[in-house]
Amino acid sequence: MSVPRFHLPEAAPGVRLELPAHQAHHAREVLRLRPGTPVRVFDGSGNEYEGQIEELQRRHATLRLGRPVDPRPESPLRIVLAFSALKGDRMEWVIQKATELGVAEIRPLVSMRTDATARPALLGTRQDRWDKVASGAAEQCGRAVVPHIAPTVLLDQLLAEPFEGARLMFSAEGGAPLRTLPANTSALLLVGPPGGWESSELEHAARAGFRALSLGPRILRTETAAVAAIAALQALWGDLG
Secondary structure, X not given: OOOOEEEOOOOOOOOEEEOOHHHHHHHHHHOOOOXXXXXXXXXXXXXXXXEEEEEEOOOOEEEEEEEEEOOOOOOXXXXXXXXXXXXXXXXXXXXXXXXXXXXXXXXXEXXXXXXXXXXXXXXXXXXXXXXXXXXXXXXXXXOOEOOEEOOOEEHHHHHHOOOOOEEEEEOOOOOEEHHHOOOOOEEEEEEOOOOOOOHHHHHHHHHOOOEEEEOOOOOOOHHHHHHHHHHHHHHHHOOOO
C-alpha cells in the first residue's frame, strides 16, 4: 500500500502541522488512518518530507514532519494549458487530469463561444475550488508540485502576454500535425470552447505567434482535446512513453 500524501504549503523539516478540516476528515473517515501512521507531506513547490500522524480526531489532525525525501521528477517539458472555461464537473475534470499529466500551469480563459454558464469564472468565484482539485490530484498522483491556476482572463488578454516557448493553438478547422513541430522545452497549449474558435480569434492568435495544429480527423470535446494535447506533447517532448 502506498504511503498517504498531504499537500501543506508550509511544510518544512521537523515542524508540527495541523491538517485543514477537510483533509483531517479524509484521513480519518476515508483513508482510515490512525495515530502513528507514516505519511508524506509536500509543499506544492517541489519539496517533500517524511511525516507521522500524531493526533487524529474527526475534523482535527496534527502531523510531525521529518527528513526531506526525493520527490518524483517533474517533466522536462514545461506545459501551460490555456483552455476555454467549462461549467461544473467538466472544468474540474480537466484540472485534475492536467495535473496528473504534469502541466506546470493552467490558464482558464473566456472566448466568444465560451458557454454562458462558465463566464462567471471571470469573477474568480470558483478559484478556491479549482485550487483544491489541483492539490488533491497532486496528492493522488505523487507530484510534489501543484500547478498554478491563474485567474480567468479574456482570450485577447492571454494572446497579448509574452511567452518563451512554442505557442500552439488546437483547432477543429485543421492545422499541422503535432509531430511535425521541432522539439521545445516549454509550450503554451491553447484549446477552444465547445463549438470551436471564431475565425477572427484564429486570425488574432496567428498574429500573436500561435501555430494552428490538428489533433486528428475527429472533432473532440474541449475536455478531451485538452487532455489529448497534453498527453501527445508529453509523449513527444516530455516524460511519457
